[in-house]
Amino acid sequence: MLSPSNTIGETGATLMVWTAVTLIATPFLWLSGDLLWYGWHQLSINFVVSVPQNAGREGGIGPILVSTGLIMTVCMAVAMPIGLGTALFLSEYTQNDQVSGRLIRGSLDVLAGVPSIVFGLFGNAFFCQLLGLGFSILSGGLTLACMVLPILIRTVEESFRAIAQDQRLSAAALGISQRATIQHILLPAAIPGVLVGCILGLGRAMAETAALIFTSGYVDRMPTSLMDSGRALSIHIYDLAMNVAGGNSNAYTTALVLIGLLLIINLSASWITKKWTTLNQLPS
Amino acid sequence: MNNIILGTLTSFRALLVFPLLCLYVLVFLPPAEADSGKLVITGSSTMAPLLLEIGKRFEATHPDIRIDVQAGGSSRGIADTIRGLADIGMASRTLTPEENHLHGTVVAHDGIGIILHVSNPLQELTNKQIRSIYSGETTNWQQVGGRDGPITVVNKAQGRSTLELFLQYFKLSNRDIHAHVVIGDNEQGIKTIAGNPNAIGYVSIGTAQYDASHGLPIRLLPLQQIPASLDTVRTGVFPLSRPLTLVTKSSPKGLTKSFIEFAQSSKVHDLILQQYFIPF
Secondary structure (H helix, E strand, O other): OOOHHHHHHHHHHHHHHHHHHHHHHHHHHHHHHHHHHHHHHHOOHHHHHOOEEHHHOEEOOHHHHHHHHHHHHHHHHHHHHHHHHHHHHHHHHOOOOOHHHHHHHHHHHHHHOOOHHHHHHHHHHHHHHHOOOOOOHHHHHHHHHHHHHHHHHHHHHHHHHOOOHHHHHHHHHOOOOHHHHHHHHHHHHHHHHHHHHHHHHHHHHHOOOHHHHOOOOOOOOOOOOOOOOOOOHHHHHHHHHHOOOOOHHHHHHHHHHHHHHHHHHHHHHHHHHHHHHHHHHOOO | OHHHHHHHHHOHHHHHHHHHHHHHHHHOOOOOOOHHHEEEEEEOOOOHHHHHHHHHHHHHHOOOOEEEEEEOOHHHHHHHHHHOOOOEEEEOOOOOHHHOOOEEEEEEEEEEEEEEEOOOOOOOOOHHHHHHHHOOOOOEHHHHOOOOOEOEEEEEOOOOHHHHHHHHHOOOOHHHOOOOEEEOOHHHHHHHHHOOOOEEEEEEHHHHHHHHHOOOOEEEOOEOOEOOOHHHHHOOOOOOEEEEEEEEOOOOOHHHHHHHHHHHOHHHHHHHHHOOOEEO
16 A cells, blocks of 8 residues: 555656656657658658759759768768677777777767767768769768768667576587687677667768768769769758758758658567567577 | 568568669669769858759750769868869858968959948948947947847857958957857758848848848848848948859869859859859
């Protein structure tokens, strides 16, 4: 039996929890409602595939979607092998307190906190000018790869560390080499974590403006190669909202497309993760 | 069967190999046209949408030429031109005496107007009053004959030519200015003032006129009794206006020359008007 003061405490706690939930949910619902309200009415297949006209006020976002896709592909193609390798090194080839591991982890933590405009300026100086890649999709993708690596590595490393030490010891006891242990035991078990890392990285990369404005650039033409400059979705939204009078309605619709893409990526990742886990638990 | 497909798809080899394959395929896509047929234009974000459109029209009549426009501010455009990173720089101001070794061509004009929130009853401010508001001596609208309310001063960021022109006209230095909000692009300034009934700011007249006529709660103030509008800028009576300039390292030749001549010609007047500027 609860005393009256306890009941009040219970009610108070419930109320507080619900207030917190409402506070969290309101901005999200407001934001998506706002985007749907102003952007939905002109969202169509035609908008998604056609080229922008009159500085983006009219027309669609076809070339911008293609550029964004290419930038993301470059980014993930470079970041994933490097990220996976570094994470393996950190979790399997170094002890927690070893100097090299501490050094790498420390620099990754610093990198993760660096503002994206700094990455943008670095990318402009290093990829665009020093390596002579110019304003190009390649420069943009490589800059983004530098930016998402810290998140990617730390997530993947955590998922390797989450695997029970018993599995490594059992493998060693059976005389399985470290390489084979990694390939056949650790990697399959860590796949969901790797995927989550990639999704987090991709999400951050997709939403990026500052790192791309000085690397992949402003050109809204359909790209014909990776050496072309190409405008990303987020830059298109920024330019329409902040620099083009009368660009608001297309900015809304573009933002809606961007949010929709992020949602699709997230959902498919969780679907794959779920499939993978059931596959591993119940081999048929 | 389904499991086999899924298993192969998500196996870690595919995870590694697939993106690499993508990259190699992409790198070996047919390369773009030779670099000789490409013009790089960087600079003023005010001019970038206009040059993007002029570039597209130029490309339509010159199929093997590509015009790449990059935004980033007038100072950047001039720096890029000097360092040879850009063929043409965009500067939305006149060149300074130190930049006289560069070659500038005016393609259009733009006026800068003071804007207030539409609910602000003030009809006019003298140059002296504006100067004292921006230097932080006047902090309440009551001091200049308005209603009671603290003034929110909206200023432009360093390197923006609107800022330089504003400072020059009102004989202020950026260190004297006590700004509450610092903004970059025109639309950002307009949105800041539309959201704050006590704010004052200055932006491109064409943009402000467009936004005001499309329901945003802002109002352009006259300057020295001359109304701020595209007409007064066009006739040259509005005191605070700036030339939109294309900058080259030396006097333009070849492709650069034909593009600048195209941008000055009457073939692009409709594009200039569409971006709320005034043709040269």
